[in-house]
Amino acid sequence: MIGGIFEKSWRIITLVACVFVAGCGGSDIDEQEIIRPARLLVISPASERLDVSFPAIVEARNSSTLTFQVGGLLTGFPVSESQFVRRGQVLARLDxxxxxxxxxxxxxxxxxxxxxxxxxxxxxxxxxxxxxxxxxxxxxxxxxxxxxxxxxxxxxxTVLRAPFSGVVAEKLAVRFENVSPQQDIVTLQSTGAAEAVVSVPASLVPRFSRKRPTNAYVVLSSAPDVQIPGSFLAARTQADTQSQTFRVKFAFNPPPNVPALPGSTATVYVGRELLEEELEGNGISVPLGAVLSDGKARYVWVVDRESMTVSKRTVTVADSIGEEIAISDGLKPGETIVAAGAAYLHDGMKIRPYDS
Structure with a gap:
């Protein structure tokens, strides 16, 4: 009796093991081919492209960190962060x-x-x-x-008043604190008119002042479908000590329903005539993300439009220009490359366009 039960159990275990092995072997199941999505770009001459873009940071037209000229006990602080205040309104008061x-x-x-x-x-x-x-x-x-x-x-x-109408961006002290003269109390930022600040290499600074970019516009990250007219405001001639780039400001007035919060990101677009020296004739520029490096050379992924497969091609690059990089050799107008999503590709891999 016991032997029969043992034999029956052994047959069941053997059957289950066979089914498991057959299911896991996978020798008869073809692996599904991976087709990666990628954003594509058809190379065109610089003269046919309308503008060039620069990443930017939004700043208030007027921003001031206010202090008391005298010291004392901070007895009144009747404003809150993000509150709108009018010129002359009391912001803080000392004993x-x-x-x-x-x-x-x-x-x-x-x-x-x-x-x-x-x-x-x-x-x-x-x-x-x-x-x-x-x-x-x-x-x-x-x-x-x-x-x-x-x-x-x-x-x-002893009474701190708003020097202009704006928004309380940050409170830097607390009520009933003993504050010193010139101690930061509150930061006030203007509303409405704003500035988009971009960082450019030294080679472009003289041209911003000499050519005054035309048809500039600003696109906020919070409103990517809205093009806001902008105008060149100023170019700093002192380089940033860390990035060794120069700050260039563009003024713009966001629509009432489009908030332009200081510190948020944006993109500034200017006419490509500003870059004619870098992109003479049929000079080519591509997005920064399209150019990769294997430690020895720079390369892009070129797309065969018939088979929708990619192949690696070495390119010679020049200076970066905003969010683009100039290509001096290796590409020609009419070819298609992967503009975004190139990090996980390999030679011969199939791709599909990703446009959303």
């Missing part, structure tokens, strides 16, 4: 008792000095006092007036 007392004392000293001077002037008219004494009391009155003006200014400086 005024010490400064108010100083004004009262200086006022009393001035009043006394003024009375002394007036009395001396009256006596001078009667020839009852020397003129030099009158001049001394006049000088004392003037010193008291200057002291009064100084403490009145200190009292006024």
């Amino acid at each position: 005024q008792r010490r400064y108010a007392n100083a004004v009262a004392s200086a006022q009393a000293q001035f009043d006394a000095a003024q009375r002394d001077y007036e009395s001396a002037a009256a006596l001078l008219e009667q020839n009852a006092i020397a003129e030099i004494q009158v001049r001394q009391r006049e000088a004392q009155r003037d010193v008291a007036a200057a002291s009064l003006d100084s403490v009145k200014k200190d009292l006024a400086d």
Whole structure:
């Protein structure tokens, strides 16, 4: 009896093992060919392409970190971050008792000095006092007036007001904190008109000032379908110490329904006439992501449009231009390359266009 049960169990285990091996062997199952999506680009001469793009960072037209000119206890801080405030609105207030007392004392000293001077002037008219004494009391009155003006200014400086209308970007202190003169209290940024700041190599800086890019426009990352007209504003001639690039600013006015938050990303497009020296004749430029490196050479993936397969081709590159890189040799107009999604390809791999 026990032997029969054991034999039956062994047959079941053997059958299951055979099925498992057959299912896992996979020798009779063809692997499905991998077809990777990729964004394609048809190479065209520089003269036929309308503009060139530069990555940018949005900045407020006016941005200021405000401080008190005097120190004291921060007793009032009636604004919150992201709040819109109008010019002249109170942003913060210090304890005024010490400064108010100083004004009262200086006022009393001035009043006394003024009375002394007036009395001396009256006596001078009667020839009852020397003129030099009158001049001394006049000088004392003037010193008291200057002291009064100084403490009145200190009292006024205990109230921090918005120098322009804008948004409270950041509060840098807390209520009931003892703050020092010139300590950062709050950052205020203007709304509406904004700036897009791009970084360019030294070779392009003179041209921005000389040619004044035309037909420039800005595309915000938060609104990729909206083209906002822009205009060249300024080019800094001092390089950034880390990137060794130069800041170029473009002014633009975002539509009311398109927020342009400082610190957000954007893309600035300018006419390609700015780059005619880099891309003379049929010079070619491609997106930065299209050019890869194997440690020895730079290459791109060229697409055979009939078989939709890719092959590696070595190219000679020049300087990068915004979000593109100039190709001096290895490509010609009319050829198709992989513009994005090239990192995981290999020779002969099939691809399909990815346009969304």
